Amino acid sequence: MSHKDALLRVEQVVMRFGGFRALDGVSFRVAAGEALGLLGPNGSGKTTCINVISGVYPPSAGRVFFADRDITGKAPNLLARMGINRTFQSPRPFLSLTVRENVELAAAYGGRGSLPMGIEDILDFLELREFAEKPAEGLNSAQQKRLDLARALATNPRLVLIDEIAAGLNPLELRKMAQCLRALASRGIALLVVEHLLSFLEEVTDRVIVLNAGREIFEGSLRAARHDQEVIRVFLGTAAHAG
Amino acid sequence: MPNYVRDFVFVLLPLLVLLGVLPFFYRNELLLFNFTIYFALAQGLNVIYGFTGYLPFGYVGFFGVGAYGFALAIIHLTTSPALALAIAGLAALVLGVILIPLLRLSGAYFAIANLAAAQAVYHIVSNPDLQDITKGPYGVSLANVFAPRLSYYSALAITALASVVVIWFRNSRFGLALQAIRDDSLSAAMAGIPVVRQRTIAWLLSALIAGLTGGVFAWHISVFYPETAFDISISIFALVFALFGGATTLLGPVIGVLLLYGLYNLIGITIPQYFQLIYGILIVVLVLFLPQGIVSLVSRRGIRVP
Numbered sequence: 001m002s003h004k005d006a007l008l009r010v011e012q013v014v015m016r017f018g019g020f021r022a023l024d025g026v027s028f029r030v031a032a033g034e035a036l037g038l039l040g041p042n043g044s045g046k047t048t049c050i051n052v053i054s055g056v057y058p059p060s061a062g063r064v065f066f067a068d069r070d071i072t073g074k075a076p077n078l079l080a081r082m083g084i085n086r087t088f089q090s091p092r093p094f095l096s097l098t099v100r101e102n103v104e105l106a107a108a109y110g111g112r113g114s115l116p117m118g119i120e121d122i123l124d125f126l127e128l129r130e131f132a133e134k135p136a137e138g139l140n141s142a143q144q145k146r147l148d149l150a151r152a153l154a155t156n157p158r159l160v161l162i163d164e165i166a167a168g169l170n171p172l173e174l175r176k177m178a179q180c181l182r183a184l185a186s187r188g189i190a191l192l193v194v195e196h197l198l199s200f201l202e203e204v205t206d207r208v209i210v211l212n213a214g215r216e217i218f219e220g221s222l223r224a225a226r227h228d229q230e231v232i233r234v235f236l237g238t239a240a241h242a243g
Numbered sequence: 244m245p246n247y248v249r250d251f252v253f254v255l256l257p258l259l260v261l262l263g264v265l266p267f268f269y270r271n272e273l274l275l276f277n278f279t280i281y282f283a284l285a286q287g288l289n290v291i292y293g294f295t296g297y298l299p300f301g302y303v304g305f306f307g308v309g310a311y312g313f314a315l316a317i318i319h320l321t322t323s324p325a326l327a328l329a330i331a332g333l334a335a336l337v338l339g340v341i342l343i344p345l346l347r348l349s350g351a352y353f354a355i356a357n358l359a360a361a362q363a364v365y366h367i368v369s370n371p372d373l374q375d376i377t378k379g380p381y382g383v384s385l386a387n388v389f390a391p392r393l394s395y396y397s398a399l400a401i402t403a404l405a406s407v408v409v410i411w412f413r414n415s416r417f418g419l420a421l422q423a424i425r426d427d428s429l430s431a432a433m434a435g436i437p438v439v440r441q442r443t444i445a446w447l448l449s450a451l452i453a454g455l456t457g458g459v460f461a462w463h464i465s466v467f468y469p470e471t472a473f474d475i476s477i478s479i480f481a482l483v484f485a486l487f488g489g490a491t492t493l494l495g496p497v498i499g500v501l502l503l504y505g506l507y508n509l510i511g512i513t514i515p516q517y518f519q520l521i522y523g524i525l526i527v528v529l530v531l532f533l534p535q536g537i538v539s540l541v542s543r544r545g546i547r548v549p
Contacts, residue, residue, distance in 0.1 A: 056429065076432035086433055094426040097419065105423055108416055110435020148430075155435055 006065075007032040007190050008053070008084075008159055013062035015048050015214075022048040023059070024214040032158065035181065035191040035205035037222065039198075041234060045214040046194040047089060050161045053192070054086045055079045066159065080110035083158035085151075087165055089194075091144035093151070095137035099128050102136055102147055103154045110155030116187070117153060126150045126180065142173050149180070159190040166200040178203035198222070210234075247414040250549040254493050255406045258282070262399050272391060274508065276463055279398040280456055281504050284481035285488075285496035286405035287452030292482070293490030294412050295445050296425040297346070298354045300478055304361030305335040305450045307473035309457025311368055314383040314467075315376070324388050328397065328458045335454020338364065339447045346442050361473065369469035382468035385461060394463040401459055405452045409493045412445075413549075421445055422491070480504070487529055489536025494549045498537055 006029035015023040023045045030036045040046050052059045058073030065071065066084060074082075094102050103119055115122075123129040126146040131139060136147055145165055152160050162181065166174055174197075181204045185191055195201040201208070202222050210218035210225055212234040218225050225231050244252075262279055266272055284306065291297050312334030316327035338360075345356050371379040412418030424431040424438050432438050461467060480503075487503050489495025506525075510518045533539055538548040 054433065076429065077435050077437050080433055080435040088430070092427045092430040094423040094430065096422055096426055101419060102423075105416070105419055105436070106434035109420060109437075110433070151430075151434055 005031050007067060008192070009065040010049070010053065011063045011065070013049070013052055013059045013064065015045070015052055015057070016060040021214050023052065025062070026211065026214070026216050028209050028216065028219065030159065030190050030192055032190055033185060033188040034207070035185045035193060037201045037205050037208035038192055038194045038211065039201070039208050039225070040211035043213075044211040046211055047163055048214075049211070050086060050163050050192070050194060054084060054161055077110070080155050081112060083112055083156070084161070085110070085155050085157040085159070086161035087145065087148040087152055087163055089164045089167065091141060091148045093136040093139070093144050093147045096135060098133050098135055099123070099139070099147055100132040103150050106151040106154040112156045115154070115156050119154065122150050122153050125153075125183075127176075142169050145169070153184075157189060159192065160184065162191055162193045164194055164196060166195055166197045174200055175203075245414070246547070247410050250410045250413060250493050254497065254549045255403065255410065258406075258497060259399065259403055262402070263396075266392070266395060272395060276391075276395050276398060278500060278504060279395065279402050280460055281480060281484060281500045282497065283398065283402040283405045283452060283456045284477070285484040285500050286402070286409050286493075287449050287456065288481045289485045289490050289496050290405070290408055290412065290452065291445055291449035292485065293492075294418060294421040294425065295442055297446070298482070299357045299449070300354045300482070301357035301359070301361030302453055302481060303473055303475055303478040304357070304364050305338060305453035306457035306460070306477055307361070307368065307469070308338045308364060309335045309454030310461035310467065310472035311377060312454065313458035313461040314385055317385050317388055318383065319376075324390070324394070324462055328455060328462070331458025331461070332451050332455045335450045335457065336447055339450030343443055343446065346439075346446060358475075361475075361478070365469055365473035368473070380469060382466065383461075385465040388462065389465045391463060394459055398456070398459045398463065401452065401455045404455070406493060408448055408452065413491075413493060417441070483526060486536060487526070489538030489542070489548065492538050492542075492548045495536045495538045502537075
């Protein structure tokens with residue numbers, strides 16, 4: 001991918017927590033409308049990577065560019081207005097607000113111009129319409145994950161960072177979620193998908209990056225990753241067969 | 244009828260009318276004034292606690308600074324009470340701005356730091372070395388501007404202002420965003436909400452309400468000491484009243500003040516030896532069985548409480 005084609009460029013990002021290097025010189029690119037998988041064993045730095053990109057904390061070193069603008073360390077609310085949004089590993093909706101209020105608030109504050117999908121379309125797309133007037137605290141975990149995604153979509157994003165959205169979903173919910181993510185990519189929304197479940201990830205994308213101990217150890221197709229010796233050693237040894 | 248009109252017509256207007264006419268029929272004007280002060284303070288505390296989740300144990304700091312801002316403006320600048328009230332509000336706003344960094348803390352850490360800040364201001368004000376400016380621990384006398392009726396209605400106007408802020412928060416996107424921040428500040432930021440700015444506005448509005456209330460308190464009682472204006476029980480009462488009735492609503496703090504401050508005065512007069520026991524039991528029962536306040540008896544059934 002050329003420098004020009006990249007919507008997101010992560011360049012030599014280092015994230016230190018005290019003496020621990022959670023990210024150690026990670027670099028990769030995501031093109032507009034592309035879905036990129038981010039793999040790695042527990043503690044490899046996947047969520048840290050998403051947190052750095054989404055402005056939760058500034059990196060210790062390195063730069064992050066979005067649409068050729070340096071966004072390193074920018075606040076999450078500014079990034080949302082630029083077109084970057086995310087979901088969370090444990091869903092984090094506004095529990096005291098209704099589902100509709102959750103989505104409308106994101107559209108009102110984070111929305112960029114007119115939404116290609118209206119609020120109702122988003123609620124339908126993520127099968128949340130029937131709960132629209134209910135407080136988010138009444139939703140189950142899978143529904144709350146969809147609400148996280150609905151809220152991200154309401155900001156009219158160009159890039160969504162998806163953090164382990166498949167965890168805890170049943171097979172039917174997994175299939176539907178994979179369909180949703182494919183549909184988003186086909187609409188031109190870039191996705192960076194952190195995931196443990198390979199069978200889910202391969203439904204969404206084929207290009208992956210594998211992290212281990214904060215370093216990138218592989219970039220390429222998921223199929224190739226399954227046969228890469230280092231990847232197998234650090235992560236896929238058991239998961240490849242299980243997934 | 245829009246919700247904000249309903250809140251105004253069915254809660255605020257009757258309260259203002261009631262407090263407006265009562266001095267003509269009821270002689271204990273100081274008691275009425277104290278009720279009015281607590282209506283304002285409970286709503287002011289509701290603005291910051293109910294809508295952002297910050298628990299300001301040192302809320303009395305703004306009240307005290309407002310009281311002294313008013314008094315010092317009268318004593319040193321010989322301003323009119325109206326201008327002195329504006330200075331009282333401004334003094335509380337200045338303290339609010341100084342304390343903005345505390346908003347980086349959360350939970351008990353914020354509550355403790357806020358309490359410590361209020362105590363620090365109290366010790367500065369009561370310092371005998373500052374007697375020429377603040378009158379130190381010896382208190383101030385504002386007998387030359389004493390005007391109980393006028394100060395009472397000024398307190399009523401401040402109660403109205405505090406209530407209007409709560410009505411605005413209850414029925415606006417701004418207030419909804421504050422509740423979103425209270426629920427989850429990171430999610431709120433990812434929804435594009437400018438978390439720091441929104442919190443700061445709520446914080447300063449809450450400080451302004453307490454400062455104005457402190458100013459009008461100084462005007463009404465006219466003689467007071469640092470211990471009076473910075474009395475921690477003012478924070479505790481306002482907090483308990485708001486929580487007892489139900490924070491995040493307009494009606495909750497009103498009910499809280501009516502019931503608890505009413506009971507406080509009733510017990511204090513009739514059986515003062517049991518006052519702390521009865522009051523303590525009541526609060527424990529509330530926390531155990533109605534943590535969302537009395538209004539939750541209705542709101543949990545899906546009925547909108549003003």
